[in-house]
Amino acid sequence: GLTSSGYLLAIDDDNKKYELHPDGN
Numbered sequence: 001g002l003t004s005s006g007y008l009l010a011i012d013d014d015n016k017k018y019e020l021h022p023d024g025n
Contacts, residue, residue, distance in 0.1 A: 001009045007019035 003009050003019050005019070007021055009017055010020050011017055
């Protein structure tokens with residue numbers, strides 16, 4: 001999914017949600 005700021009949403013090993021900020025664009 002996407003967060004409210006438009007970043008990709010991921011879940012870490014502790015099942016905590018965090019934003020992925022892709023490099024490049």
